[in-house]
Amino acid sequence: MGSRSHDSPVRDVRWVGRAAVVNVEGDIDLSRSAAFQVSLLRVVDEGPERIVISLTDVPYMDSSGVASLVKLLSRTRRQGIPLGLTGLCDRVRSIFEITRLDGVFDIYPTEEEALA
Amino acid sequence: MNATVTRHPVRLAIFSTPDHLCVVRAAAETLCRKMGFDDAGITKVVLSVDEALTNVIRHAYGGAEDQPIEVELSAGLEEGDVALRVRVRDFGRYAGACEVQPREPSALRPGGLGVYIMHECMDRVEYRQAEGGGTLLTMTKRLSAPRGGS
Numbered sequence: 001m002g003s004r005s006h007d008s009p010v011r012d013v014r015w016v017g018r019a020a021v022v023n024v025e026g027d028i029d030l031s032r033s034a035a036f037q038v039s040l041l042r043v044v045d046e047g048p049e050r051i052v053i054s055l056t057d058v059p060y061m062d063s064s065g066v067a068s069l070v071k072l073l074s075r076t077r078r079q080g081i082p083l084g085l086t087g088l089c090d091r092v093r094s095i096f097e098i099t100r101l102d103g104v105f106d107i108y109p110t111e112e113e114a115l116a
Numbered sequence: 117m118n119a120t121v122t123r124h125p126v127r128l129a130i131f132s133t134p135d136h137l138c139v140v141r142a143a144a145e146t147l148c149r150k151m152g153f154d155d156a157g158i159t160k161v162v163l164s165v166d167e168a169l170t171n172v173i174r175h176a177y178g179g180a181e182d183q184p185i186e187v188e189l190s191a192g193l194e195e196g197d198v199a200l201r202v203r204v205r206d207f208g209r210y211a212g213a214c215e216v217q218p219r220e221p222s223a224l225r226p227g228g229l230g231v232y233i234m235h236e237c238m239d240r241v242e243y244r245q246a247e248g249g250g251t252l253l254t255m256t257k258r259l260s261a262p263r264g265g266s
Contacts, residue, residue: 031134063229
């Protein structure tokens with residue numbers, strides 16, 4: 001079942017040096033996208049030098065989830081913080097391709113490459 | 117294709133809560149799989165159904181979670197090809213023509229992508245004012261789609 005809006009898809013934030021690796025889990029649709037956005041912007045407030053969003057455990061995302069990531073990208077660009085996405089399954093990658101945002105985000109095959 | 121799929125449409129009556137999105141997605145995915153859609157086609161149909169319902173919740177009902185939405189999924193023929201037809205009926209504010217025109221995605225302008233995604237993923241997308249108020253959205257996706265690769 002979908003989770004209510006207070007249930008953020010962000011499972012945890014792991015720090016690798018001064019880079020924040022944000023581990024996300026579960027479907028991201030309208031039931032969770034608002035909480036997703038709040039959690040993502042909170043990471044920016046912690047002052048990371050780089051942010052990597054790991055979507056390995058996200059089987060599905062709709063445009064409301066993508067919009068949350070676009071808002072994060074807008075914020076990180078303003079603050080000069082590199083942002084990378086990794087671990088996209090085919091279904092999640094599809095929505096980035098359909099909306100042509102796959103060329104806007106830096107998408108990496110592995111977390112190691114996103115952190116390099 | 118399973119012959120029974122063509123005879124009996126799947127009808128779901130849900131409330132306008134985001135909690136029900138995953139239920140309808142699961143039904144759409146199951147029917148698509150029974151019809152023989154490949155993974156890419158299933159992804160497009162499931163995403164389009166989700167975006168249609170999300171638009172209803174946000175725009176027709178302004179975020180109210182207790183309003184009715186009717187969803188019908190049916191297999192049939194579209195210009196001679198096997199196709200899935202999705203109908204989404206709401207009873208809220210009618211989405212006028214200017215609101216349901218797809219707009220090109222913009223790199224840093226989130227939101228408003230739903231209609232664009234539906235047009236990109238489905239073969240036909242039609243909005244019309246429903247009798248008695250509200251909006252009836254009809255979308256079709258052919259099993260061997262002329263575009264979109266599935």
